[in-house]
Each structure stands twice: as C-alpha cells, then as structure tokens.
Amino acid sequence: MRKTWWIVILLVGIIGCPSNPTLTAIKIYRVQYYENHDQHILEKWKNLAEKETKTNPTNCLGWFFLGEAYINLGEVLSKPDTMLKGAMLVKKGFDIDSLKVLKELSVNQEGYWSVFKNVTDRLIQRGEYNTAKEFLHIAIKILPTRAENYTMAGEIALEDGDTTKALTSYRKAIDLDPKNANAYADIGSIFSNRGTVDSSKHYFSKAKDLMSGNLIRLIEMIVPDRDVNETRDPVIKASIFLEDKKEAEAKKVLGEVGIGDLEPKKRLLNNLTTLRYEMGSLLFKIGLDYFKAKDSDNAIQTFKEVLELVPKHTGARFNAGLIEYQLKRYKDAETEFRTLSATKPDDYRTWFYLGAAIAQQKRYRDAIEPFEKAMEINPKNPDIYRNLALIYSKVGEKKKAVEYYKKAQELEKGVK
Missing domain, CATH: 1.25.40.10 (Tetratricopeptide repeat domain)
Known part of the structure; x- marks a missing residue:
C-alpha cells in the first residue's frame, strides 16, 4: 500500500453511517485511491463527496471526506490553496460534529495534524489570525503534545496584544520541546519589548545556542568527516548562492571542501537557508537590544553576524551603517x-x-x-x-x- 506525504490510509468503517450507500462508495474510492494514486479515482471520490454534502448538508462525514479529497487533490496538483480549501471543508465537518470527525482524524494523527499545522501557519503568514485560531484549535485537538501548536498560539496571542498568554504558550512549547529555539527567541522578544533586559538576554542567549547547534549539525550533514570550522563559511556561501540561483558558484565553493556533486546536497542546503533566516532574525533582535542599550560595539558586531548569514537583511545593514555613522566611521x-x-x-x-x-x-x-x-x-x-x-x-x-x-x-x- 502506497503513502502520500501526509497520510497512511487505514481501512476503517464509516463511523455512525453504516447504511449510507454514498459514504460506502466514497470509502471504496478512498481505498482504491491510496492503493493506486489514480487521479481519476480521486475525482470520483470528490464528486461523490460533493453529492453527499448537497444531499445531506448536516452530515459531518460528507464534509470530512470532501475536504480529504481536496487535500489530496491539492497535493497532486501542487496547489496549496486547494489544500487550504480541503482543510476548511474538514473544519466544516468538525464544526457539525467534532467527536465524529476527530475519530476519523485519529486514523492518522500525524498526517492530519501536519495539514492543519501548515494551514494555520499559512493563515498566520497572511495575517488572518482569527481564522488561524480556528484551525489551530483543531490541530491541538488532533495532537495536543506538539510544541509547534503552542508556538503558533503564542504568535496569535501577540497579535491580540496578550503578552501574558503568549508567554504561557511559548513556555508550554518549551516544556514539550526544550530545544525549541524559536520559542526561546519569542520569549526574549517579549521581555525585550518590556524593557526587561536581563530576561531578554537569557532567552536570546539560549535561542542562539540552540540555533548555532542546529546550524553546526546541518553543516556537518552537508560536509561530513571535515572540521566544521573549515566548512562553515563555504557551506553558508553555497547556501546563499543557491538561494540566488547561482548554482555554478555554489558548486565551486562546495568543491573547495571536497563536495563535487551539488545535486544531492540541495535539499540540505535549502534547509540551511531556512535556518540562516531564522538565526538572522534572532541575531537582529539581539542586535537591536544592544543598540537600545547604546552598546555600539556589540550591536554592530551582531548586525554583521546577521549579514554573514543573510546578506540581504536590510534592517541589519541599515543599523550597521547607522552605528558606523554615529561612531564617526x-x-x-x-x-x-x-x-x-x-x-x-x-x-x-x-x-x-x-x-x-x-x-x-x-x-x-x-x-x-x-x-x-x-x-x-x-x-x-x-x-x-x-x-x-x-x-x-x-x-x-x-x-x-x-x-x-x-x-x-x-x-x-x-x-x-
């Protein structure tokens, strides 16, 4: 039986609707689709589910199966908005009867949680915080022990202006995952905005240590069996070149540390790009704290660290220039x-x-x-x-x- 990236299908009975022929047919198409990954079967599944929602609009499972079909269709077509539509349809079923839908979601908690987590994150990025809350609620119901739930809850609470609730959420994230660097960084930001310097330094320092460790481990995965002190700068440069679509330059700098083939390293280099930006964002916040405290030397050093990781970081570049100007350099x-x-x-x-x-x-x-x-x-x-x-x-x-x-x-x- 084949897998998609988000769900391993298990053959389960249709909960609460054993005599519904449409749902029974949908169940058959679901099994066939997950066995063969035939888009035509997926379309039949979707069409039947649409028929069910029109015939029985209060049937939570009709909406659930329709949403699941759209999520799969979005994956097949590489259309995030189609997957978002699917998640919204699943949510509609959840709103009708959360217990029944949660039983279906529990068939593969990890897969469904991933869908709702990604949708929540996407909505946060769009600034649609109220809708994000609703999807996050479902994500927490599916897998309440995932730290990412509470990191996102903290972001939403901050948008609502509730820093106390945000702190509670971020601390919950750390309790569940003590290596959650982003949660430490976000707590540091809250204390920084409050002017609580010692606390902000503590949390920022912890976040920096964790991210630095992640950075080193990732570089060691890209170039194993070499001293990371030798490979760090070339690998970071390769990541920057790859981000800028300069593959020849990326290949050249990796060649300097014994990596002749760029292709197998692209995924890890893309992961490094994400980490570079996360660490750059953290260091920028630390630099701003130094700047506010009029600690020019540490501020400019930190802003330059940002620029080593993210050369296009305009905030770090501007502040570095401003400090140089203030120092009459x-x-x-x-x-x-x-x-x-x-x-x-x-x-x-x-x-x-x-x-x-x-x-x-x-x-x-x-x-x-x-x-x-x-x-x-x-x-x-x-x-x-x-x-x-x-x-x-x-x-x-x-x-x-x-x-x-x-x-x-x-x-x-x-x-x-």
Whole structure:
C-alpha cells in the first residue's frame, strides 16, 4: 500500500453511517485511491463527496471526506490553496460534529495534524489570525503534545496584544520541546519589548545556542568527516548562492571542501537557508537590544553576524551603517549605505545617510546626488533640503543654497 506525504490510509468503517450507500462508495474510492494514486479515482471520490454534502448538508462525514479529497487533490496538483480549501471543508465537518470527525482524524494523527499545522501557519503568514485560531484549535485537538501548536498560539496571542498568554504558550512549547529555539527567541522578544533586559538576554542567549547547534549539525550533514570550522563559511556561501540561483558558484565553493556533486546536497542546503533566516532574525533582535542599550560595539558586531548569514537583511545593514555613522566611521558607513541603496533603493533614509556619510568626508559634490534621490522619494522632509542647502553653500552655489534653505523653512512651517 502506497503513502502520500501526509497520510497512511487505514481501512476503517464509516463511523455512525453504516447504511449510507454514498459514504460506502466514497470509502471504496478512498481505498482504491491510496492503493493506486489514480487521479481519476480521486475525482470520483470528490464528486461523490460533493453529492453527499448537497444531499445531506448536516452530515459531518460528507464534509470530512470532501475536504480529504481536496487535500489530496491539492497535493497532486501542487496547489496549496486547494489544500487550504480541503482543510476548511474538514473544519466544516468538525464544526457539525467534532467527536465524529476527530475519530476519523485519529486514523492518522500525524498526517492530519501536519495539514492543519501548515494551514494555520499559512493563515498566520497572511495575517488572518482569527481564522488561524480556528484551525489551530483543531490541530491541538488532533495532537495536543506538539510544541509547534503552542508556538503558533503564542504568535496569535501577540497579535491580540496578550503578552501574558503568549508567554504561557511559548513556555508550554518549551516544556514539550526544550530545544525549541524559536520559542526561546519569542520569549526574549517579549521581555525585550518590556524593557526587561536581563530576561531578554537569557532567552536570546539560549535561542542562539540552540540555533548555532542546529546550524553546526546541518553543516556537518552537508560536509561530513571535515572540521566544521573549515566548512562553515563555504557551506553558508553555497547556501546563499543557491538561494540566488547561482548554482555554478555554489558548486565551486562546495568543491573547495571536497563536495563535487551539488545535486544531492540541495535539499540540505535549502534547509540551511531556512535556518540562516531564522538565526538572522534572532541575531537582529539581539542586535537591536544592544543598540537600545547604546552598546555600539556589540550591536554592530551582531548586525554583521546577521549579514554573514543573510546578506540581504536590510534592517541589519541599515543599523550597521547607522552605528558606523554615529561612531564617526564615515567611510564604513558609506560602504554600508551604498550597498543598501542597491537592495533597497526606495527608502529615502538610505540615500539620506549615504549623502550624510559622504558629506562628512568633505566630498560635498558627491553627496548631492544621494540627497537629491532622498528628496525625490520624500519631497516633504525639511532635513533633506537643509542638508542640500548646507552642501550647496559649501561648493559655492549660494543661489541654490538659499533656495533649499527657504524650502526647508516652508516645510517646517507647514507652508505648501
């Protein structure tokens, strides 16, 4: 008997509806589908289930089987929205009679939990938190001991503004899975926002240790039998290249550590990309804590760690540049903001600080273009005009200096 990624089908009786010929036929098609994975059989199953829901709209199992068919169809067609529709139909059956549907879901708890967990996560990503709550409720009913349930519950509670409930959820996640790095990180964020520095440092540190361990283990899986200190940087670079669809470059750097064939490593490298972003997000939060505490050295070091893992992290790049500017390391600040201007050209602050860093090096004419780009993006910011006025006065263009100075004054007074 074959398997799909999400369910191992078991032959079970139709609960509560032994005399319903349509449900009996659906059951036969289900067994045939899971044995043969024939899409035509799946369509027959779906059509019969649709007929059942129209004929008996209060029959919870009709909705359950229809939802299950759509989940399978979504998998076959690689259409997440079709799977989402299936989960919603299963939920409709659950709302009619949760006990009957839970009995069906218990046939393969892990598979169904995975479906509802993924749907909940997808809804959270979309910002549909109220609907996410409903699906999470079912996921918890199916497998109440999975830590991921409570990590998602924490996210939803935070969106509701209930940090106490969020903390309870995250701590429950840690109780179930003491190596849940994301739960530690999320608790750290809550304490950071509360200004409880010692607690935030504790949880952030724990999360960082766990993620670092996961990172090392994954790198060792990609390049076994080599010192991770030698392989770490090349493997991370390979992951970045692969993310950017630069397979030749990825293959080249892996070749430096004895891996000649990229293809078998792609799945692990993609997993590493996910972990890079998770760790980058965590380190960024830690960096912000240092920044708030005016610990510039640790802040900039942490932001640079983020950029080693996620070179496109615009927040880390901006803050690194800002700290360099505050420390009067204007050349380094220029480098950061110039790099950022290529990846985030629509943020006036990038151009503003690029111009400011250049101007501080007394390269006044070079500073004009960045400030003018900042002005194009945000034409109502008086600080931009004031800086342009100063620069034009420095290069001897008094007329333009006066023009921009007056514009700055008008904007400050609210004159259009």
